[in-house]
Amino acid sequence: MNDNQIFMLPKVSTFISVADAAIAKEITTSRTRFPKPIEFYESLIFYGQNIVVSEGEQWKKYRRISAPAFSERNNKLVWDESMKVMDGLFNDVWKDQHTITYDHCLDLTLPIALFIIGSAGFGRTISWVEDDAIPPGHQMSFKEAFSIISKDFLIPLILPKWAMGITKRSAAAGQALIELRKYMFEMIQQRRTSDKVERNDLFSILLEENSENMGTAALTDDELIGNVFIFIVAGHETAAHALLFTFALLALHPDEQEKLYEQTKSVIKDGRTPTYQDMNSLTYALAVLNESLRLFPVVSSFPKVSAEDTTLTTFNLDGESKTIPVPKGTYITVSTVAIHRNPRYWPEPKTFRPERFLEPDWPRDAFYPFAAGPRACLGRKFAETEAVAVLTRLIMKYKITVKEEPQFAHETFEERKARVLALDQGLTLVPSRTPLVFTRRE
Numbered sequence: 351m352n353d354n355q356i357f358m359l360p361k362v363s364t365f366i367s368v369a370d371a372a373i374a375k376e377i378t379t380s381r382t383r384f385p386k387p388i389e390f391y392e393s394l395i396f397y398g399q400n401i402v403v404s405e406g407e408q409w410k411k412y413r414r415i416s417a418p419a420f421s422e423r424n425n426k427l428v429w430d431e432s433m434k435v436m437d438g439l440f441n442d443v444w445k446d447q448h449t450i451t452y453d454h455c456l457d458l459t460l461p462i463a464l465f466i467i468g469s470a471g472f473g474r475t476i477s478w479v480e481d482d483a484i485p486p487g488h489q490m491s492f493k494e495a496f497s498i499i500s501k502d503f504l505i506p507l508i509l510p511k512w513a514m515g516i517t518k519r520s521a522a523a524g525q526a527l528i529e530l531r532k533y534m535f536e537m538i539q540q541r542r543t544s545d546k547v548e549r550n551d552l553f554s555i556l557l558e559e560n561s562e563n564m565g566t567a568a569l570t571d572d573e574l575i576g577n578v579f580i581f582i583v584a585g586h587e588t589a590a591h592a593l594l595f596t597f598a599l600l601a602l603h604p605d606e607q608e609k610l611y612e613q614t615k616s617v618i619k620d621g622r623t624p625t626y627q628d629m630n631s632l633t634y635a636l637a638v639l640n641e642s643l644r645l646f647p648v649v650s651s652f653p654k655v656s657a658e659d660t661t662l663t664t665f666n667l668d669g670e671s672k673t674i675p676v677p678k679g680t681y682i683t684v685s686t687v688a689i690h691r692n693p694r695y696w697p698e699p700k701t702f703r704p705e706r707f708l709e710p711d712w713p714r715d716a717f718y719p720f721a722a723g724p725r726a727c728l729g730r731k732f733a734e735t736e737a738v739a740v741l742t743r744l745i746m747k748y749k750i751t752v753k754e755e756p757q758f759a760h761e762t763f764e765e766r767k768a769r770v771l772a773l774d775q776g777l778t779l780v781p782s783r784t785p786l787v788f789t790r791r792e
């Protein structure tokens with residue numbers, strides 16, 4: 351692979367795409383038989399050795415030290431920070447406007463997710479209005495460096511070093527990378543030397559956990575930075591896109607939005623600020639997120655490779671089995687989209703119906719937005735907490751509708767749905783233009 355290629359498919363002789371839930375379960379639970387082909391992600395090592403681009407003993411070590419960071423302490427912080435970010439949005443940005451319009455609502459969900467991962471992931475509060483003070487020894491504020499890298503982290507991977515200064519955007523990405531590394535080293539030093547203060551962000555818990563593993567088992571500073579970088583990469587865009595699909599689907603389905611509002615109101619009485627303790631009762635909000643991730647799993651597939659000559663067995667609708675030979679070295683893609691839209695598991699698969707997730711026996715083994723098994727997403731609860739908090743706070747105060755535009759006045763519902771949810775090319779699924787309006791309820 352040369353410097354300019356990212357996420358390249360290696361030359362493969364056999365390739366299998368999986369839309370069968372039982373096979374997906376077998377593959378995701380058999381980590382040594384079907385490991386992750388980390389060569390697909392090799393370029394992400396650029397940011398430092400990390401959990402996403404590792405396998406075997408190295409991955410086990412990263413997972414063991416990273417997993418405790420994704421704790422209840424952190425989830426509660428995610429909730430509280432999400433509330434602060436939403437209240438900051440209402441008070442400092444939307445202010446007393448009755449309606450607020452976005453031509454592409456990604457311009458809203460990207461900063462929401464950025465600010466949440468900034469404080470709950472990184473331990474640095476960045477907000478809608480914070481001034482961009484540049485501390486001594488830096489050329490960029492933390493907010494600026496963090497915002498640029500979370501948006502343009504691919505630029506330093508794609509462009510060769512000599513070309514980084516060619517455009518303003520790539521030069522800024524190169525500088526932001528240097529700055530962010532510097533900030534991270536400073537944060538590591540500061541937390542090692544300052545008095546022990548309880549902090550619940552991922553970075554701080556990771557550092558705590560690491561200092562308890564001193565000796566050969568501990569991560570180096572470069573590995574710590576690599577892993578925290580990857581939390582940003584894995585957790586910013588995914589969460590922002592998931593929120594965007596959720597808002598868009600609610601705008602397209604006012605009845606479902608009303609049900610969400612009614613359930614939220616029945617849990618959060620008198621407009622009080624929702625707390626993390628409320629999360630378990632906000633079942634409809636989680637169902638809405640799940641249904642949105644079922645229809646639009648932002649990570650639409652994930653790769654595995656067969657480590658040995660083996661077989662996989664599938665069944666047709668009459669229960670007859672078929673065994674497929676899987677030679678060593680076969681590349682396998684678990685197609686989340688295909689499983690999620692397979693009518694075998696999901697009746698009326700194209701219909702947006704959050705209630706299906708409130709049924710006690712919904713098909714858990716056919717739901718893969720966060721992958722599954724030992725390599726499942728570490729940030730699942732982080733992302734769920736963030737989405738339920740944001741959605742709850744928003745829906746209590748605002749109604750979401752699709753922006754009316756004269757050129758689309760005569761379109762049918764199906765045409766409107768296809769337009770608002772039309773997908774863009776990208777690493778993760780994202781709609782290309784989602785024009786939405788937020789109207790204050792009272």
Ligand code: HEM
Binds near residue numbers: 584585586719732
């Ligand atoms: C809706 C939001 C999210 C979705 C849909 C999502 C989805 C996924 C998927 C499908 C994987 C497996 C990828 C693969 O095997 O190639 C994964 C892995 C991972 N995710 Fe997420 N993710 C989300 C949010 C987050 C957040 C917020 C964080 C951290 C703050 C995070 C951290 C990680 C990490 C560290 C891994 C690697 C785990 C390992 O390899 O052991 N994710 N995610």
